[in-house]
Amino acid sequence: MNRLPVSILTGFLGSGKTTLLARALRDPALAGTLVLVNEAGEIALDHLLLEAVEERVVALPSGCLCCVVRDDMARALDRIATRRRAGDLPDVTRLVVETSGLADPAPLLYTLAALPALERDFRVDTVVTLVDAVHGARALDRHAESARQVAIADRILLTKCDVAEPADALLAQLRGLNAAAELLRSDACDDLPALLFRDAWHGDGRRGGWLRCEDVTPTHGAGIATHSLVLTQPPTRLSFARMLGRLAAERGEDLLRLKGLVEFADQPGAPVLINAVQHTLYTPERLAAWPDEDHRSRLVIIAQDMPRDELLDRFAEAGAA
Numbered sequence: 001m002n003r004l005p006v007s008i009l010t011g012f013l014g015s016g017k018t019t020l021l022a023r024a025l026r027d028p029a030l031a032g033t034l035v036l037v038n039e040a041g042e043i044a045l046d047h048l049l050l051e052a053v054e055e056r057v058v059a060l061p062s063g064c065l066c067c068v069v070r071d072d073m074a075r076a077l078d079r080i081a082t083r084r085r086a087g088d089l090p091d092v093t094r095l096v097v098e099t100s101g102l103a104d105p106a107p108l109l110y111t112l113a114a115l116p117a118l119e120r121d122f123r124v125d126t127v128v129t130l131v132d133a134v135h136g137a138r139a140l141d142r143h144a145e146s147a148r149q150v151a152i153a154d155r156i157l158l159t160k161c162d163v164a165e166p167a168d169a170l171l172a173q174l175r176g177l178n179a180a181a182e183l184l185r186s187d188a189c190d191d192l193p194a195l196l197f198r199d200a201w202h203g204d205g206r207r208g209g210w211l212r213c214e215d216v217t218p219t220h221g222a223g224i225a226t227h228s229l230v231l232t233q234p235p236t237r238l239s240f241a242r243m244l245g246r247l248a249a250e251r252g253e254d255l256l257r258l259k260g261l262v263e264f265a266d267q268p269g270a271p272v273l274i275n276a277v278q279h280t281l282y283t284p285e286r287l288a289a290w291p292d293e294d295h296r297s298r299l300v301i302i303a304q305d306m307p308r309d310e311l312l313d314r315f316a317e318a319g320a321a
């Protein structure tokens with residue numbers, strides 16, 4: 001059975017997640033989409049707002065997607081997987097998880113990857129983070145969760161551009177937090193199924209779009225920066241795996257996202273797609289060929305309070321820089 005693609009929809013309180021999801025679910029292309037909603041308040045309301053598809057929406061108990069609720073999430077996912085395997089959900093082809101506006105979404109990605117039972121059944125496709133063009137800058141300044149939601153995104157969607165044009169300062173802030181993500185506006189985005197699901201982790205990797213981002217020095221108070229590294233020497237698979245394992249173990253909290261295409265000395269000819277979120281290293285995937293003419297091994301790392309020199313030292317240790 002194929003793994004169910006999962007889209008994670010995140011964004012600070014009131015950024016427009018439920019509004020967007022209600023719009024998206026009216027699209028026939030998303031007919032087979034199951035939705036998990038996780039809310040911050042005591043009373044779950046969002047699932048009521050998604051009435052058009054209520055039978056497809058499961059509201060989790062209140063709370064953030066932090067350690068406490070991770071169990072509920074894991075249980076909900078496990079139930080979906082079990083029912084699918086039993087042939088109970090023949091029409092379900094995708095899953096959207098709307099996170100609480102107060103949640104750091106990294107633990108959810110961790111839950112999906114770290115539990116073998118879930119990794120077998122689900123595949124994180126895209127992380128979409130909504131940022132309110134009106135209040136977004138303030139949320140980013142005041143709430144670390146908001147910054148982490150942006151840092152972990154594959155796509156950042158600016159909402160409420162009908163009310164205010166996003167300020168240059170906000171755009172610079174977003175770029176400073178995550179130069180690798182695609183930056184889109186909701187008023188110019190009609191194809192919501194394609195926004196939520198585009199096989200970003202793998203598809204983007206093949207096209208290498210996110211690898212073309214430039215280095216960005218930390219401008220944000222939270223100390224989150226995007227580092228682009230080009231490896232000058234091919235590491236061996238073992239030295240690279242050891243180094244990444246150490247990085248994830250020692251600095252996992254601060255390693256928000258790592259993606260890369262690396263050609264190994266002991267496996268030349270094609271690159272391997274590397275993906276990590278915090279403590280979680282996803283199974284590397286060997287591509288059939290380089291996605292474009294650029295055959296340099298390269299990585300994009302979004303991290304908090306991690307000086308570039310520290311990263312360079314670690315890669316040098318693995319014989320890669």
Ligand SMILES: Nc1nc2c(ncn2[C@@H]2O[C@H](COP(=O)(O)OP(=O)(O)OP(=O)(O)O)[C@@H](O)[C@H]2O)c(=O)[nH]1
Nearest residue numbers: 012013014015016017018019020101159160161163
């Ligand atoms: N003008 C305008 N209003 C919007 C837009 N998107 C959302 N809103 C409004 O913003 C408010 C909050 O939107 P929600 O969709 O509830 O936001 P949310 O992210 O689900 O909120 P939480 O569940 O609290 O995290 C609602 O009143 C929406 O109608 C937009 O693009 N333009």
